[in-house]
Each structure stands twice: as C-alpha cells, then as structure tokens.
Amino acid sequence: MNKKVKEYLLITLGMFMVAAGLYFFLMPDNLAIGGANGLAIVLNHWIPSISVGAFMIIINIILFIIGFLAIGTSFGIKTIYASIGTSVIVSLFEKFLPYYNSPTEDIILQLIFGVLVSAIGMGIVFNQNASTGGTDIIAKILNKFLGIGLGKGVLIADLAIVLGAGFSFGFELGMYSLLGVIVNGFVIDSTIEGMNLSKSVSIISEHSDEIKKYIVEELGRGATIYYAEGAYTRRKKDVIVTIVDRKDFIKLRSFIKDIDKNAFVTVNNIYEVLGDGFMDIES
Template sequence: MSLGDFFIIKKYKGGVNLKGKIKEFVFITIGMIMVAVGLYFFLMPEKLAIGGANGLAIVINHWIPFLSIGTIMIIINIVLFIIGFLVVGTSFGIKTIYASIGTSVIVSLFEKILSIQKPLVEDIILQLVFGVFISAIGMGIVFNQNASTGGTDIIAKIMNKFFGIELGKGVLFSDFIITVMAGFAFGPELGMYSLLGVILNGIVIDSTMEGINLCKEVNIVSEYSSDIKEYIVNNLKRGATLYNAKGAYTGDKKDVVATVIDRRDFIKLKSYIKAIDKNAFITVSNVYEVLGDGFKNIEE
C-alpha cells in the first residue's frame, strides 16, 4: 500500500480483501506490542541500544534526559519520514507509518503507566537475550506483513539512492554507527553488548520470517494420483500440478502430483495418502517463500 492511498479512496473488491487488510493490521499491532515490550522491559533499563530508532533514542536520552525515550522515538521517526518523503519519494506505506509511530507511542505509554526504575534481573546477558528475542520476533511479524518499524530502514534507503549501498548493508551500517554511539555514551562494555544484540536481532528476525512463511513442496508418485489430486484441490483447497513420468527400473508410466501447501495441510495430506496407498513415494522440501495465487501477492 503506497502513500497514494492517503489521497485516493480505494474500494475493496468484496469482504475477503477487507478481511485480509484487517488481519494484516492485527498482526502488525501484535508485532508492535512485542517490539515495545522487548525494548521497554529488557533493553532500555540496561541502556542496550541495538540499532534502529529505538536504539538511537536510548543514546539521545543519555544526553537529553528530560525527553523520554518514547517521545524521542516519535520525533526521530517523524523526522526520518519527512526526510524520506523529500529525498527518496513516497515509497513508505501506510503500514510502515502505522508500525513505526505506533511502536513509539506504545513505548511512551509504558513509560507513563508502568515506570521501571531498574532492570528486571541483574544479569545483563539475560536482559539482552530476552529483549532481543521478544522484539526481534515482533519485528519479524511486522516485516512479514510488508511493513517495517521505520528508523534505520529509511536511512538505508537514502544511502542506497545516493551511494548505491545495498539496503541490507545500509541497515547494518546504520545500526553499527548507533552501537558505536552507545559505546561513547555508556562505555565500551555496553557498546559491545549492543553490537552483539544487533547481530542476534538480525538472526532472530530472519528465523522468525522463515518460520512464519515455511511451506512444504510435495511430490507424490502413486497409483492413486487422481484421488490424491482431487483431495488436494477439493479438500485442501490448494492447486496441484500433474507430471507424466516413467520409472527407470520398471518402465511403468505414472503421474507425479506436485503441490505446495502449509505445514498443517501437509499433515492432513500425509494421513490421507497413508490411508489409501502405503506404497506411495513422496518427497518433501521446505519452501521459505511462496508468491502467487493462494499465497502472498507477488506485488507486495
């Protein structure tokens, strides 16, 4: 969804699209809350600036303590969006604006309602690990809905436009600069912990998105290929492709049924095949992203 949606009233084609949009914003909201919880309850009390607008806000709060971290996050995101619109263009969607500003607002509300005077535990490693895992899983959920929490993503796009730096490297470079600033503000030890948090954050986000999007590519050789195909199409409501194949050893001609389904449907399919043909030959591969009919829109 582009910025043009602010100015153009777009009618949804039926309730399915509207339901899908509501579902997207529900997941984004869940992700936002997780990011805010990981940040406020675990990372902020230890001054662990692991990049992004939230990490930068923690560092700035050290020098400007009369502004809360939540307020600084809101200011940073607004400023970055304005710069992004002027420099890069209208490539930031409504979902990203909602996620980035919303996360900042939730943190600000936590600061006003649930004041924390000290870390939950004395072990900084526990604070770092729990904070990173909770917030990174939240970020992964937000990213999976084709949104982002703003911050260094926008800086990376600006660097990409003017210097040709890849987006991933731009985000990593920006987060690294923030951890260096944290080192100057809070000392080299906290700076190194923050850098470790940046690395863990990237790993957990990637793992979360892979886990959410994980599907199974299934190829089935069976004498009952027609029945299996009908089960996939009519019961699982998924598509399938039939290939004509010839066995190298027997020379028999058979149909190979190929399909891509989620993990829950794979369990159902395997049980069905087991019930009708225990001699079926099945190969299964993990697929981490599927685009097209019935899955994620290729335009997103």
C-alpha cells in the same frame, strides 16, 4: 477475517512485542541494538528530560519527512502506523510504568530476551510488508544517493548507533549492543522464514486420481502433474507436485497414509511462495 484487518492485527501484535522487548529488557540496561529505538536510548542518556518514547516519535517523524523529500512516498500507511505506533506504546509504558527496573541483574539474559521478543515482533511486522521505520529509511536514502546496498545501509546505520552506545555507556555495553545487532538480524530472518514456511510435496502413487481430487477439492490447492517412467519397471506413472502450508501438509500426509501405504513421497521446505493462494507477488 478480512485480509486488511488481519494484517493490521498482526502489525499491532508485532508493535507491542517490539515495544515490550525494548522497554522491559533493553532500556533498563541501556542496550541500544540499532534502529530508531537504539538511537532514542543513546539520546535519552544525554538529554534525560525527554523520554525514550518521545525521542522515538521525534526521530521517526524527522526520518519520514526526510524520506518523503528524498525518496518519495514509497513508505506506505502500514509503515507509518507501525513506526509511530511502536513509539507511542513505549511512551505509554513509560507513563504508566515509570519506575520499571530490570527483572534480573544478568545483562546477558536481558539482552537475549530483549532481542528475541523485539526481533520476533519486527519479523511479524516485516512479514506484513511494513516496517518499524528507523534505519530502514536511512538505508533507503544511502542506497539512492550513494548506491550502498540496503543491507549494508542498515548495517552502517546500526553500527553508528552501537558506536554511540559505546561512547555513551562504555565499551562493555557497546559490545553487548553490537552482539544484539548481530543476533537481532538472525532472529528477524528466522521469524519471517518460519511464518512463510510451506511444503513442496512430490507424490508417486497408484491412487493418484484420489490424491489429486483431495488436494484440489478438500485442501483447495492446485497441483502440477508430471508424467514419468520408472527406470527399472518401465511403468508409466503420475508425479503429483503441490505446495501446501504446514497445516494442510499434515492433512495430506494422513490422507496418503490411509489410502496408499506404498506411496513414494518427497518433501522440501519452501520459505517463500509468491502467487495465487499465497503471498501477493506485488508485495
């Protein structure tokens, strides 16, 4: 599949998840967990004649205009597509499911499922080098003009929205929203790490030539060979080091097991790999 097509399919999946988490779980109980989405929920409370989806579109357009004027054209087509697209999907939900109510009366369940679904969706979008707009743009503006770090900028913007939720919907809902902001960040990071997870594998074997050939020819991966000496035996040995994804690691482990049950293998999780065969270093 074409790389660009795959990227946009994944971004679209992430958009639908963000919109679904917001509309089906967070919006019914006015849980504003930051971002343009959360700000739209707060504004809708004060101006109910404008839907949440419409507010999201308006907020993102305004932020993009400010962003273009303040920090240039660094957002990219994918970010515009993801942010406006998510807003449109919410608007479609509001149009075709206008009287949707909470599936449960337990606000904690609503918060947990809403954050999980939307944060996983955001993680998918972020992993394609895009974003859903909102507080990301505010953070970049704060970073450029006030020197505030991007992470702190997002936190400041989200906390301001949470305070707005507390003022609009009461202290208790404000606290739930704050909890959602905190959990949201952890889930997004975990999603990105999980999608990018690779395995760094070090192999010492009497059948190193066969293993090297399998890695290069069958798995289509590269490897680095280190020449080592056993501290006890004083024997010269090859140490094969390669990085593979989870699927290829299972194949490699099975191959090693079949040809050399005495092989010595160490495995480490790698959460980001940049370069040939993996993520583009420029992204």
